[in-house]
Amino acid sequence: MNAKEGRRWRNFLRNGKLQIIPLGGLGEIGKNCLAVRCGNDIVVIDCGLMFPEEELLGIDVVIPDVSYLVENRQMVRGIILTHGHEDHIGALPYVLPQLNVPVYGTRLTLGLLEGKLEEQLPGFKADLRVVRPRDVVECGCFKVEFIRVSHSIPDAVAVALHTPLGVVLHTGDFKVDHTPVDGELIDFHRLAQLGEKGVLVLLSDSTNAEHPGYTMSERVVGETFEEVFRRSRGRVIIATFATNIHRVQQAILVAQRYGRKVAVAGRSMVNVVSIAHKLGYLNLPQGVMVELEEANRLPRHQVAILTTGSQGEPMSALTRMATGEFKQLEIIPGDTIIISAVPIPGNEKLVARVVDQLFKRGAMVLYEAVSAVHVSGHPCQEELKLMINLTRPRYFIPVHGEYRMLIRHAELARELGLRPENIFVAENGQIIEITPKGGRFAGRVAAGRVLVDGLGVGDVGNIVLRDRKQLAQDGILIVVVALSQETGQVVAGPDVISRGFVYVREAEALMEEVKAQVRAILDRCIERKSLEWATIKSEVRETLSRFLYERTRRRPMILPIIMGV
Numbered sequence: 108m109n110a111k112e113g114r115r116w117r118n119f120l121r122n123g124k125l126q127i128i129p130l131g132g133l134g135e136i137g138k139n140c141l142a143v144r145c146g147n148d149i150v151v152i153d154c155g156l157m158f159p160e161e162e163l164l165g166i167d168v169v170i171p172d173v174s175y176l177v178e179n180r181q182m183v184r185g186i187i188l189t190h191g192h193e194d195h196i197g198a199l200p201y202v203l204p205q206l207n208v209p210v211y212g213t214r215l216t217l218g219l220l221e222g223k224l225e226e227q228l229p230g231f232k233a234d235l236r237v238v239r240p241r242d243v244v245e246c247g248c249f250k251v252e253f254i255r256v257s258h259s260i261p262d263a264v265a266v267a268l269h270t271p272l273g274v275v276l277h278t279g280d281f282k283v284d285h286t287p288v289d290g291e292l293i294d295f296h297r298l299a300q301l302g303e304k305g306v307l308v309l310l311s312d313s314t315n316a317e318h319p320g321y322t323m324s325e326r327v328v329g330e331t332f333e334e335v336f337r338r339s340r341g342r343v344i345i346a347t348f349a350t351n352i353h354r355v356q357q358a359i360l361v362a363q364r365y366g367r368k369v370a371v372a373g374r375s376m377v378n379v380v381s382i383a384h385k386l387g388y389l390n391l392p393q394g395v396m397v398e399l400e401e402a403n404r405l406p407r408h409q410v411a412i413l414t415t416g417s418q419g420e421p422m423s424a425l426t427r428m429a430t431g432e433f434k435q436l437e438i439i440p441g442d443t444i445i446i447s448a449v450p451i452p453g454n455e456k457l458v459a460r461v462v463d464q465l466f467k468r469g470a471m472v473l474y475e476a477v478s479a480v481h482v483s484g485h486p487c488q489e490e491l492k493l494m495i496n497l498t499r500p501r502y503f504i505p506v507h508g509e510y511r512m513l514i515r516h517a518e519l520a521r522e523l524g525l526r527p528e529n530i531f532v533a534e535n536g537q538i539i540e541i542t543p544k545g546g547r548f549a550g551r552v553a554a555g556r557v558l559v560d561g562l563g564v565g566d567v568g569n570i571v572l573r574d575r576k577q578l579a580q581d582g583i584l585i586v587v588v589a590l591s592q593e594t595g596q597v598v599a600g601p602d603v604i605s606r607g608f609v610y611v612r613e614a615e616a617l618m619e620e621v622k623a624q625v626r627a628i629l630d631r632c633i634e635r636k637s638l639e640w641a642t643i644k645s646e647v648r649e650t651l652s653r654f655l656y657e658r659t660r661r662r663p664m665i666l667p668i669i670m671g672v
């Protein structure tokens with residue numbers, strides 16, 4: 108440490124405080140994003156997206172509100188990525204144009220991010236800096252250290268921020284896998300070392316905090332694959348997350364052992380397999396991979412297919428196979444289909460429908476409820492306890508989870524002897540402030556969700572959503588009428604157009620009544636000489652709304668259009 112640096116640290120220590128500000132991923136699964144501020148330096152850990160719940164009609168993705176970071180742009184020293192899942196990197200194509208700071212991550216993480224940026228922001232120059240586990244980089248007053256963990260994607264890391272006040276350790280997503288497919292163990296030694304020296308704050312993954320016991324090793328899935336391949340006489344089709352490269356790897360090796368060729372279906376599977384292979388994370392033995400067309404020509408017992416769609420996503424390859432819309436591959440009796448994933452909450456019905464449709468086509472379907480075709484990438488209670496006991500933090504903040512999961516995780520920490528006043532169950536936007544005297548909640552920054560629809564980022568708000576809901580529930584009725592600008596007399600119309608409300612041709616009587624109502628309103632207005640268009644419109648809306656509800660018990664959106672002639 109040179110003199111200038113020493114002065115800065117002493118200065119910091121005198122009025123030193125550390126702020127931890129979750130901007131996403133608390134009270135929800137997804138759009139993980141967390142800011143840590145120390146003096147005038149901010150680092151950001153992860154910046155992910157979330158897929159919309161059903162009531163967010165037409166929304167493509169949801170990203171965190173990062174206005175706090177954009178307003179304090181000059182203090183942001185870097186964005187640090189723990190791994191390459193969408194809920195950790197997916198918001199960057201939207202955020203980086205407003206905040207083009209250095210992005211640190213391991214090779215696979217940045218490889219996946221690069222692919223996304225090329226696709227969504229062609230020509231954009233991002234400052235991507237590759238790190239390896241145990242590397243340390245400097246970001247303002249933070250020394251940022253990367254620590255290997257196991258997860259359902261290779262090359263995942265936890266992050267230790269060495270600050271003047273102490274070490275802030277963020278686990279990222281992790282699990283404890285004693286027999287990882289790639290042989291790369293979670294770095295117990297370094298975690299224990301940090302614990303020995305003293306960890307100030309631990310932020311840990313709460314996704315599975317409700318589940319007792321341990322998460323099983325990824326190898327268990329490989330054993331199930333082995334058994335399925337041994338028994339199957341027809342084709343074997345495996346649907347999983349494309350980024351679960353260890354699982355993809357196991358499927359390919361087992362297929363090869365049983366004399367099968369492997370073809371890949373689905374855009375994201377093709378993309379990820381090619382990136383992971385190029386970067387050396389996926390071993391594709393010579394001659395094992397074939398194109399789909401070739402696979403269709405081979406005898407069935409020599410074919411395995413890897414595909415996307417394990418969540419029943421409507422546009423995915425597996426869903427289209429199930430409905431017979433996937434032209435390159437038709438499901439036939441004798442096929443065995445493994446859905447190697449667990450439905451993300453909210454997707455259960457979609458997945459169940461796909462399973463039903465596949466059965467109807469005569470296929471055998473293995474899915475999580477009936478077979479060991481999936482293990483989680485997140486830690487169960489015993490692993491969470493291990494993490495807390497290894498690192499022995501002074502303060503504890505459960506992250507990555509819905510509220511009840513955070514609460515369960517906090518309880519576990521209490522059971523292990525952490526002091527209740529040092530455990531913070533926070534909401535997105537809440538500032539947790541740590542000083543040498545103690546920790547406390549210290550206000551809020553703007554946080555929440557930004558909705559992305561097509562090319563629009565944030566332009567769809569509550570009003571647009573409310574309209575979409577009304578349109579989706581009861582449809583729309585449009586009334587068009589042309590009025591003379593001088594006398595206010597009706598020149599043409601009223602005409603009535605309806606979509607999603609009633610089928611006009613089968614509701615002619617009702618439509619005639621609607622027109623009569625409109626004519627009556629216009630006559631009344633002319634009589635009263637109140638020819639303000641706004642008044643006429645609101646009267647049309649109110650009267651028709653009441654009338655239609657009485658007749659149909661529906662509340663369509665009513666849109667009066669008046670044209671002056």
Ligand SMILES: [Zn+2]
Pocket residue numbers: 190192258280484
């Ligand atoms: Zn993850």
Ligand SMILES: [Zn+2]
Pocket residue numbers: 139192194195280507
């Ligand atoms: Zn995650």
